[in-house]
Amino acid sequence: MWLSKSIALRQSAAREGAAADMGTTTIGGGSASVMTRGEQRDLSVFSPSGVIWQPKAGDTVLVIKGGAGGQEQCIIAADTAGAAPEDLVPGELYLHSSRDTFIFLRADGSIAVKGNLSAEGDGTIKGSINLTGDVELTGAVTVNGTLSVNGNLIINGQPYRPCSCV
Numbered sequence: 001m002w003l004s005k006s007i008a009l010r011q012s013a014a015r016e017g018a019a020a021d022m023g024t025t026t027i028g029g030g031s032a033s034v035m036t037r038g039e040q041r042d043l044s045v046f047s048p049s050g051v052i053w054q055p056k057a058g059d060t061v062l063v064i065k066g067g068a069g070g071q072e073q074c075i076i077a078a079d080t081a082g083a084a085p086e087d088l089v090p091g092e093l094y095l096h097s098s099r100d101t102f103i104f105l106r107a108d109g110s111i112a113v114k115g116n117l118s119a120e121g122d123g124t125i126k127g128s129i130n131l132t133g134d135v136e137l138t139g140a141v142t143v144n145g146t147l148s149v150n151g152n153l154i155i156n157g158q159p160y161r162p163c164s165c166v
Contacts (some may be wrong), residue, residue: 019064019070019100020062020064020065021062022062022063022079023040023060023061023063024058024060025057026056026059028054028059029054030044034075040063040073041048043063043073044074046076055077055078055083059061059079060079061075061077061078061079062075062077064076085104091108092106092107100115102115135142
């Protein structure tokens with residue numbers, strides 16, 4: 001009798017354990033392994049809709065338990081406090097893959113992007129654009145309105161010289 005109660009209490013405590021644990025990713029990727037109270041292998045990774053994320057080895061992650069007896073576990077988030085920029089304010093979104101590549105949606109409506117940028121498809125940009133550095137345009141270019149060139153204008157490798165014909 002005493003042995004049965006002891007085993008039942010132990011099993012009950014195991015089932016009622018924490019519904020979530022913090023752990024460290026030991027194997028990264030979409031089917032990650034995490035060390036919590038023991039190593040949990042082949043855990044699914046969940047992210048908000050529209051965001052695809054995979055933890056890397058060494059990330060601190062949140063593991064939740066579900067299903068019958070908490071047997072089903074998955075990773076739902078990572079500790080990002082150390083990666084947040086110092087000037088991040090509530091309501092802003094900072095997407096990054098490394099310190100050298102990010103998209104920062106700021107509360108004031110501005111967007112900061114760092115990294116190599118490419119875009120496909122048609123689009124319209126309204127407002128002012130400042131480009132710093134070399135700009136290369138490939139394909140047909142149409143300018144409606146005034147084009148101001150401050151500096152030299154090179155056409156087909158030759159400096160442009162306006163005609164002084166009368």
